Amino acid sequence: MNSGDTAWVITSTALVLLMTIPGLAFFYGGLVRRKNVLSILMQCFIIMCIISLQWVLFGYSLAFGPSFHGIIGNFDWAGLKGVGAAPNAAYAATIPHSVFMIFQCMFAVITPALIIGAFAERMKFSAFLIFTILWATFVYNPIAHWVWGTGGWLRNLGVLDFAGGVVVHTSSGISALVIALLLGKREGYKRQPFRPHNLPFTVLGAALLWFGWFGFNAGSALAADGIAANAFIATHVAAAAAGLTWALVEWKQNGAPTILGVCTGAVAGLATITPVCGFVNPMNAIFIGALAAVFCYIAIAVIKTKLGYDDALDAFGVHGVGGIWGTIAVGLFAEKAVNATGANGLFFGDTYQLLVQLMMVVVVSAFVAVMTWILFKVVDAAIGMRVEEEQEFIGLDLTQQSEAAYTVIE
Amino acid sequence: MKLIIAIIQPHKLEAVKKALEDVDVNLMTVTNVLGQGRQKGYTEIYRGAKEAGGLLSKVRLDIAVNEGFVEQTITAINKGARTGDVGDGKIFIVDLHECIRISSGERGGNAIG
Numbered sequence: 277m278n279s280g281d282t283a284w285v286i287t288s289t290a291l292v293l294l295m296t297i298p299g300l301a302f303f304y305g306g307l308v309r310r311k312n313v314l315s316i317l318m319q320c321f322i323i324m325c326i327i328s329l330q331w332v333l334f335g336y337s338l339a340f341g342p343s344f345h346g347i348i349g350n351f352d353w354a355g356l357k358g359v360g361a362a363p364n365a366a367y368a369a370t371i372p373h374s375v376f377m378i379f380q381c382m383f384a385v386i387t388p389a390l391i392i393g394a395f396a397e398r399m400k401f402s403a404f405l406i407f408t409i410l411w412a413t414f415v416y417n418p419i420a421h422w423v424w425g426t427g428g429w430l431r432n433l434g435v436l437d438f439a440g441g442v443v444v445h446t447s448s449g450i451s452a453l454v455i456a457l458l459l460g461k462r463e464g465y466k467r468q469p470f471r472p473h474n475l476p477f478t479v480l481g482a483a484l485l486w487f488g489w490f491g492f493n494a495g496s497a498l499a500a501d502g503i504a505a506n507a508f509i510a511t512h513v514a515a516a517a518a519g520l521t522w523a524l525v526e527w528k529q530n531g532a533p534t535i536l537g538v539c540t541g542a543v544a545g546l547a548t549i550t551p552v553c554g555f556v557n558p559m560n561a562i563f564i565g566a567l568a569a570v571f572c573y574i575a576i577a578v579i580k581t582k583l584g585y586d587d588a589l590d591a592f593g594v595h596g597v598g599g600i601w602g603t604i605a606v607g608l609f610a611e612k613a614v615n616a617t618g619a620n621g622l623f624f625g626d627t628y629q630l631l632v633q634l635m636m637v638v639v640v641s642a643f644v645a646v647m648t649w650i651l652f653k654v655v656d657a658a659i660g661m662r663v664e665e666e667q668e669f670i671g672l673d674l675t676q677q678s679e680a681a682y683t684v685i686e
Numbered sequence: 687m688k689l690i691i692a693i694i695q696p697h698k699l700e701a702v703k704k705a706l707e708d709v710d711v712n713l714m715t716v717t718n719v720l721g722q723g724r725q726k727g728y729t730e731i732y733r734g735a736k737e738a739g740g741l742l743s744k745v746r747l748d749i750a751v752n753e754g755f756v757e758q759t760i761t762a763i764n765k766g767a768r769t770g771d772v773g774d775g776k777i778f779i780v781d782l783h784e785c786i787r788i789s790s791g792e793r794g795g796n797a798i799g
Contacts, residue, residue, distance in 0.1 A: 576734060
């Protein structure tokens, strides 16, 4: 056991909490109309409550517990049975097993929270709660097991996902796209203006995400060491390159750089560098981040507009596209000179890693799409996923929560 | 009695207020409003999506005056608010049937000033 490693991972755990609340909550909350801002904050906050409990009760055991044929963990660690101060060497030899568990808890929390961006401003709160618990159990827990769990079948094939490019970002992004298609557009989409009601909130949220992401990525080294330092630096420069690139692209395309663009680009860069930050040198991280901004910009400003689906806050366009590009980038830019426990990508002489990364993206995306479709249909048939049109016009804050964010008259 | 409604550029409020005080018109109600005139609104861009028709910020003054103060009020507003470009705003004047000071119950011309 190492006290430095333990201290860093505990600290990182708190940093990752900060990403969901208030980071993501305000990033998304500022982008919706004023009548729906509390619904976003509520969804992010309540996810912290329910998924944390799901995680310690049985989610952690399903994701990381003793493997059932590489598909899913069993219930041996349900209720944290046997998950205590003694390290689990298969996951992290120098920190308490319980610290690894609670660090991973924050990842399980933020992943379904990212999907909120797709169904913002029109999802029924009760349906959202049930869907989220089902999604965590039947989508997140298995995927985390495949990629990260001891005995997980993708892990056994040698896939690399340093901090969750597939497990967190691709899974939530693909799910977001499926939900946006199934749920349909917000009333008035493309016929009336949809302006972000408070961009300063969004900027604040993006900045908190950037800050918290150091815990997400550098904490995923599970040690206070050189790999953590590399992940920290790669994360930072990828976000910087992506934020700048987005601003330059829209300056050229639209005649003005926007703060929303810089923030969106930075978050896209952070999502993209997540799977690869512990395996690449910082110069390649800059390149990966810059391309992340270009790909995500095309997905959001060109492709989404052409296809006409209403991924309200671009959960797919940022996290799905970024997560997939980052996961593929592992197969291109990873080098053993940076991380001896990693692999060499295509540009360092090995094609196997690229192939296995591509296979992982395809398999996980297909699984997520099918499972999301099934869970959506089940909940929709049971209680209905979408609020009534009248409630949508009035807003989710008043109709789902009986409260209002702002007073006009005291 | 007349009610003078002036829509002006927000950054001209201080100049208009000063000009009105110089001619002894001190009572007014000021509100932030949105609007568009001949110059139309702004186009905003969010993640590449253009949202046209955004309205411009203006300031609205509501000033109730007795007949003898109408012309000097108009002159003062023009003096404070005019740049000569489109977007300077407009002044509307309507007849005012009654005016009541709530604290004293006074009515009419005595209640205005």
